[in-house]
Amino acid sequence: xxxxxxxxxxxxxxxxxxxxxxxxxxxxxxxxxxxxxxxxxxxxxxxxxxxxxxxxxxxxxxxxxxxxxxxxxxxxxxxxxxxxxxxxxxxxxxxxxxxxxxxxxxxxxxxxxxxxxxxxxxxxxxxxxxxxxxxxxxxxxxxxxxxxxxxxxxxxxxxxxxxxxxxxxxxxxxxxxxxxxxxxxxxxxxxxxxxxxxxxxxxxxxxxxxxxxxxxxxxxxxxxxxxxxxxxxxxxxxxxxxxxxxxxxxxxxxxxxxxxxxxxxxxxxxxxxxxxxxxxxxxxxxxxxxxxxxxxxxxxxxxxxxxxxxxxxxxxxxxxxxxxxxxxxxxxxxxxxxxxxxxxxxxxxxxxxxxxxxxxxxxxxxxxxxxxxxxxxxxxxxxxxxxxxxxxxxxxxxxxxx
Numbered sequence: 212x213x214x215x216x217x218x219x220x221x222x223x224x225x226x227x228x229x230x231x232x233x234x235x236x237x238x239x240x241x242x243x244x245x246x247x248x249x250x251x252x253x254x255x256x257x258x259x260x261x262x263x264x265x266x267x268x269x270x271x272x273x274x275x276x277x278x279x280x281x282x283x284x285x286x287x288x289x290x291x292x293x294x295x296x297x298x299x300x301x302x303x304x305x306x307x308x309x310x311x312x313x314x315x316x317x318x319x320x321x322x323x324x325x326x327x328x329x330x331x332x333x334x335x336x337x338x339x340x341x342x343x344x345x346x347x348x349x350x351x352x353x354x355x356x357x358x359x360x361x362x363x364x365x366x367x368x369x370x371x372x373x374x375x376x377x378x379x380x381x382x383x384x385x386x387x388x389x390x391x392x393x394x395x396x397x398x399x400x401x402x403x404x405x406x407x408x409x410x411x412x413x414x415x416x417x418x419x420x421x422x423x424x425x426x427x428x429x430x431x432x433x434x435x436x437x438x439x440x441x442x443x444x445x446x447x448x449x450x451x452x453x454x455x456x457x458x459x460x461x462x463x464x465x466x467x468x469x470x471x472x473x474x475x476x477x478x479x480x481x482x483x484x485x486x487x488x489x490x491x492x493x494x495x496x497x498x499x500x501x502x503x504x505x506x507x508x509x510x511x512x513x514x515x516x517x518x519x520x521x522x523x524x525x526x527x528x529x530x531x532x533x534x535x536x537x538x539x540x541x542x543x544x545x546x547x548x549x550x551x552x553x554x555x556x557x558x559x560x561x562x563x564x565x566x567x568x569x570x571x572x573x574x575x576x577x578x579x580x581x582x583x584x585x586x587x588x589x590x591x592x593x594x595x596x597x598x599x600x601x602x603x604x605x606x607x608x609x610x611x612x613x
Contacts, residue, residue, distance in 0.1 A: 216361040220246045220332075222525045223352050223365040225339045225378050227254045230497030230514030231371030232322035233272055237522025238369075239330035243529060246363060247326055248337040248354060255319030259477040260511070261398060261436055263411050263428045266310035268512045272519050274325070280317035282430040285309060286409045292576035293416030293569035309411050312428045312436070315511075322515075337361075342368070342381045342493075349382060349492040366534045367525045368493045371518060374480055376499035382490035386501070390443035391565075392482035394423050394508060397452045398438030400473040405465030406435040413507075415564070416572050420455055421445040422565045424508075427466075437466055440479060440508050442565065449476055481505040483558045484551060489539040494521045502550060506557035506564075513550055520545035556590070567603075574600045 222238045224231045227249030235247040262282070269276060287301040288309040300309070327333055336357055343351035343362055351364040370378035379386045412427040419425045422442035429435045439456040460466045480501050488500040496502070497514025504513065524542035528534050564572075578599040579592065597604040 216356070216359060218246070218361060218363050220244045220363060220365040221529055222246070222367045222369060222522075223248065223363050224331075224369040224371055225352060226371035226373060226499070227251075227323055227333070227335070228319060228371060228373060228497070228514065229322055229511050230499075230518035231369070232319065232326045233515045233518030234369045234371060234496055234521045234525075235331040235333075235518075236322070236326040236329045237519045238367075238525045239326060239522075241522065241526035242330075243367075243525060245326075245331040246365070247323070247331050247333045248339060248352070248356075248363070249333070249335045250338040252336045254323045254335065255316035257475070258315045258473070259396075259475055260315045261426055261428050261438055261509075262313050262315050262430075263309060263426075263509070264311050264313055264511050268516060272515050274322075274515075276311065277321055280313050280321050281311050282314050283312040283408055285312060285411055285429065288411045288413060290576060291412060291414040291419075292573045293418050294573045295414075296573065296576050296580075297412075298576055298579045299410070312411070312430055339372070339378065342378070349490070352378075366492055367528060369518070369521045369525065370493060370495045370499045371497055371514070373498045374478055376495065378493065379485075379495050379499055382493040384485065384487055384490055384493075384495065386485060386495075386499070388480055388482050388501075391422075392480060392505070393443045394440035394479050394481050395443060395449050395452045396438060396440045396475075396477055396479055396508070397449055397456055398436055398475040399456070399460075399469075399471040400430070400434070400475075401437050401460075401466060401469030402434050402472055404433060404435055404437075404469035406433070408432055414459070416569045418569060419459060421451065423452075425456065425459055435466075435469075437469075438475070440481075442481075443478075444565075479503055479508045479510070481508055481558075481561060484547075484554050487543075488546070489536050489543055491536045492534045492539075493536075494524060494539055494542050496521045500546075502546070502554065504554065504557055505561045513554075516549065517546045571603050574603055 221243040222245045224235045224247045239245040289297045291297040338355045341353045342349040406429045408429040414425040422445040423440040425439045441452040488495040496517040502513040503510035578596040582595040
């Protein structure tokens, strides 16, 4: 009978995306013996992302912009109402999806290389199958590496396995989502289009994307990611998303003449963060912890930041020889102190916006035409709208009082 391979590490990270790579890099930098496992045969593919990111948080995680993974640098974002009147925000105002449009496969590979340079080991084509349990406590991961079963012992398991995260469920953390908190997404990479490479564009309203939004992220002259996210509350699946996206492209000749060289489909969570992102020996980061911005669907920045914090918490746990959920609350505190308030506000905004009519959305964009907001937050936008259309802001009274 074949003998199972057994390996021992201080930390095992499940998932080789940005959150996993940043977690592995941070843990390895701290001197921990770290393994990063990825179920696919290649880091970064297939791409399931609009590929827009901001720039400020790169400094926070210690990453310098790289020419090899930046496709385009934009000046800001434009938000289009249902009637296609729009407001323009500069990159500093626009949030986590504006600054660079990247090649996500190359960006993910870059982060993976950084983790390896820091000292982490990496296995691709390695699928986590379950947790190794002793006395009811996770002490490692069962996996299938190529065609061989392996046991990876590690007192700290970092779950960076994305939207479909299984590690969290195995650890007893409730990760299930309601249909209204999931968006079905479809994106075409169109070549030969007329787009403005200076801006990432967002289109809101039921005639563009029911209970969601449509985006155009320019990859450079004549090329753009054109995609849509539609709430499962408004659609049973990708069919509605495809119909809406195709109809929008048909109505816009500058995009209708383009040809797609890549179609990307998937789902994204637009929920509140999980109430609990740790268990004994386990921490969830990024999409697995539901740290995607519920208003924009952007998750790369929060995945990287939470991954970094998980790596730091792993070091603290090892130094204290304490891997309990109680001790790992230090990770919860790190990410919640920085991210939770904005995520909760944006969730409230998403919920309210989904109930607004196209006419109300038109008025909101109209009210912002001549208003200068130095830091764009939901609260600042509401204050600006209140001055011109106070009847709309009644829908948001709870947020103004928060």
